[in-house]
Amino acid sequence: MTRYGFLGPETTFTHQALLQALEARESTGTRTPPEQLQLVPVSTVAAAAADLIAGDLDALMAPIENSVEGGVSGTLDVLAATDAITIVAEQVVPITFVLAAREPMALDQVESVASHPHAQAQVQGWLRTHLPDARIDAASSTAAAARDLAFCAPEDALGRTAVCSPLAAEHFGLHVLAHGIEDTVGAQTRFVLVQREGRIPARTGADRTTIVIKLAHDRAGALLEALELFNANGVNLSRIESRPTGDALGRYSFSIDVEGHLEDRRVQAALRDLHRVCPAVHFLGSYPRFDGTSSRAREGFEDSAYDTAVEWVRQLSSLIEPPQ
Template sequence: MRYGFLGPENTFTHQALLQALAEAPAQQVPDADPVLRPYSSVAAATADLIAGDLEALMAPIENSVEGGVSGTLDVLAATEAITIVAEQTVPITFVLAAREDTALADLTVVSSHPHAQAQVQGWLREHVPGADIAAASSTAAAARDLASLDPQQARGRAAVCSPLAAQHYGLAVLAEGIEDHQGAVTRFVLVTREGRIPARTGADKTTVVVQLPHNRSGALLEALEILASNGVNMSRIESRPVGDFLGRYSFSIDLEGHLEDRRVAAALRDLHRLCPVVHYLGSYPRVDGARPTVREDHVDDAYDAARDWVERLSGMITPVADPEER
């Protein structure tokens, strides 16, 4: 089994993938030593997944402080033949690290992933206000690139990364716990090629991307009313530009429940009638195991009873005579 992740090694995404493999049933990870392949972007990993070079990939999708990870959301929305099969969460903490012990006042450049930068911007403004902020493809890449510089090149430079990355690349930790919000968590999704939906557990999420009719006022309200009328709660909704022209947006939505739940299936059918595009991305177990509270008129038995009732009524309809016999 070959798994891709946003690399290099020791990123939070790498940690999420290791967690997923450790928790997966043995029959789902047949190799004693699965191949874990780092990528510089989610888009590159997705291309290899579609091409068959990977069996699955792990990607960050949202952070409790910064919200959705746009790079992942856009790739998922634009790719038809993939399915989310699992999720993981990783507590996030950052350190400021350098090649050697350095006074904060002597730092001129601090590099990290933009999402990490946003989570430590308050600390950086207060403690290293004179340093330029540079972007890296990941927090671990910032640490790796800094470690690869010679001492002269690394003078005045630092990286915001995980404690594990700083330790792995032999960097000196200048400050710990520099995140602006303690207890931040990032959520990751495990993605495979289309074709396998995990069985319902009772504590599940369903992820879809929908495009609303652009020439129909109140379309978003109609979509939300479809979910509400079927007792389907949203745990996340985010808008992303479609990209064809200004003002066109799709909505990435996490729903509480599984495709196998009658209420979720009914809501998706109605969304499919309303929306020109409904991109189903998967139903999968919630990592927190939380089960939604479902009203008795939205449980499966209620939908089944209503369907049976209509079928009995339909059986009472008088058949139309054959026109040729009239």
């Protein structure tokens, strides 16, 4: 039995991402029979990561980046806190929201709106315009907001609504009061599939590598120095975010996505250089990009260029006379 954790309950965007990942595996001929799959809803990424490390889960799907809100701090912090888990795949899910209720009602009858804080942030413009007097309540997920509304007592459902996905509204039998209420049309969330530390997926030519680095806090220009190492090796960054280390004010680690795979010579060289100058470099994984975009190396940074340079230095070194 293979156990996959996801932020529950069913019909969350994380659940959708996991279903996408399982479909993608099936399309590549690595299908797991349904009777050997167990999809396990979890309450938080931190709790699920602990279950993953303990062996109670075999993999975990978690949100890492939203096109509107940026990095998902809870996931970034969990990934940075342990060396025992590795990202092996990613999925991207389009994000659209509806306003749902137990029974049909006019918008001027809405008294409260429940949803996850990330979802609230993505519909705040619509809420201010259409429901300026409604109370905003936090929920652990968009699906949990829909579920709690669906199963509450009828008298408690009066005036209550939930911001959730169309799938959640349909699944829990809610009435949709408004469609497409997100402020940014075309928003997306990127999710990562995480497993206990193990083998790294082979290079595909369209890959992403995720790392976390800590900088020397007492050296001016430490961040610039680290970034220049990427540039010196022709490695492009697609995301960089700072997160507090938690041990003192003003101390931060940096979560970074780079284009390329650990097998790429330019990525290897950049990681070696970072390892020399950074107090800590935490490798989180090299894995295929969801969009299949090729991470083509600039001229002079192809694998062959690095191999040629290594051979040139080896030949030069062979000319060194032995010490007398």
